[in-house]
Amino acid sequence: MRYLLSEDQMPTAWYNVGPALPEPLQPQLHPATREPVGPDDLAPLFPMALIAQEVSADPWIDIPGEVLDILRLWRPTPLVRAERLERALGTTARIYYKDESVSPAGSHKPNTAVPQAFYNKMEGSKRLATETGAGQWGSALAFACRQYDLECKVYMVRASYDQKPYRRILMEAWGGEVVPSPVDDPESPGSLGLAISDAVRDAVTREDTHYALGSVLNHVLLHQTVIGLEAKEQLALAGEARPDVVIGSCGGGSNLGGIALPFVSDADVRLVAVEPSSCPTLTEGTFEYDFGDAAGMTPLMPMYTLGHAFVPPSIHAGGLRYHGDSPIISSLVKTGRMEAVAYPQGKTFEAAVQFANTEGKIPAPETGHAIRAVIDEALAAKEAGEERVILFNYSGHGFLDLSAYDDYLHGRLIDA
Numbered sequence: 001m002r003y004l005l006s007e008d009q010m011p012t013a014w015y016n017v018g019p020a021l022p023e024p025l026q027p028q029l030h031p032a033t034r035e036p037v038g039p040d041d042l043a044p045l046f047p048m049a050l051i052a053q054e055v056s057a058d059p060w061i062d063i064p065g066e067v068l069d070i071l072r073l074w075r076p077t078p079l080v081r082a083e084r085l086e087r088a089l090g091t092t093a094r095i096y097y098k099d100e101s102v103s104p105a106g107s108h109k110p111n112t113a114v115p116q117a118f119y120n121k122m123e124g125s126k127r128l129a130t131e132t133g134a135g136q137w138g139s140a141l142a143f144a145c146r147q148y149d150l151e152c153k154v155y156m157v158r159a160s161y162d163q164k165p166y167r168r169i170l171m172e173a174w175g176g177e178v179v180p181s182p183v184d185d186p187e188s189p190g191s192l193g194l195a196i197s198d199a200v201r202d203a204v205t206r207e208d209t210h211y212a213l214g215s216v217l218n219h220v221l222l223h224q225t226v227i228g229l230e231a232k233e234q235l236a237l238a239g240e241a242r243p244d245v246v247i248g249s250c251g252g253g254s255n256l257g258g259i260a261l262p263f264v265s266d267a268d269v270r271l272v273a274v275e276p277s278s279c280p281t282l283t284e285g286t287f288e289y290d291f292g293d294a295a296g297m298t299p300l301m302p303m304y305t306l307g308h309a310f311v312p313p314s315i316h317a318g319g320l321r322y323h324g325d326s327p328i329i330s331s332l333v334k335t336g337r338m339e340a341v342a343y344p345q346g347k348t349f350e351a352a353v354q355f356a357n358t359e360g361k362i363p364a365p366e367t368g369h370a371i372r373a374v375i376d377e378a379l380a381a382k383e384a385g386e387e388r389v390i391l392f393n394y395s396g397h398g399f400l401d402l403s404a405y406d407d408y409l410h411g412r413l414i415d416a
Ligand SMILES: *Cc1c(COP(=O)(O)O)cnc(C)c1O
Pocket: 107, 108, 109, 136, 137, 214, 215, 216, 249, 250, 251, 252, 253, 254, 255, 256, 319, 320, 364, 366, 367, 395, 396, 397
């Protein structure tokens, strides 16, 4: 039931969906002039290699050997058939999950943290600044910076900093320096948008420092395509010609993009984004240019957004609390190539617990969103009497989110 690739079967190039998108992406705009941003505008924040990847028209981009060496610490990741879940649902569907929880930080995020740290090192940065919500991205970047001897400064949303110490401890164990955000207002619980502003301010005011973003941007989704590329090979090992539907939770769009983008060109494969109904960017937001942060310091991006001032309620899936969405995912939804659904968090924990009780693994609350949609898809297939091949991204484990399960199991979960 587990489909494994050997280390030398790891993809050696990332798949760039840009040229295959139904519509070309609109350019990012300078926050002050509203003109398309050029490489010089972005140079204070990112190394040139990543700026080039952001706008590349090449369908494939080689993964540097030094990056492959580190990804091999946990890749290729397993593809697993969730047969016990299928049986419990009595479904005619076949459910496969790509297990990204096996990385050092416990999620898909190191897939991009490692190449981002690498290119910064190559171009002479000494230090990276970033933001983190519950700490998934911060811990992935702290791990990656350690591999290349870079300093890592993490602005952590204050509410999480105060209430969820374990990922802060992970970051510190990997040598990162963590401070609560917003730095200039100790009374504020903070938000991802505010923390991005803090990290960007740090990077633009220090010569030795660049900024790193864990989702949303084109180069981040690019780095995550190793997930879908491996899954394609593994589905073939399982005897499946193709999935009928590919599902991922969607905060900024990176784990979903990672598993779904390699299937965009196959029109027979449905693609589904799953988001929280308390932060319904794709299902209820508007498609327009908006800032990536709360203070309006980042470039304007063409995306579905709830407005950069939107502060989502504090649900447990911290990684899904973002006002905007990746321009690539937004474009796929806008053109109808991708579907989007939203669920309240109670329904996602119900699904996560059903998964834990059949497959054994405890998913991250973000991953629970994907599992909710998978279960509903499998039940719909049963209803229709169809064999349906469902592929989803198991984006991370929930071992550091047990207080959320505690709330759910003891009736304290706010069902927003
Ligand atoms: C960060 C995170 C997400 C959401 O971010 P995306 O960029 O949309 O993938 C989902 N699952 C886990 C486990 C995460 O850590």
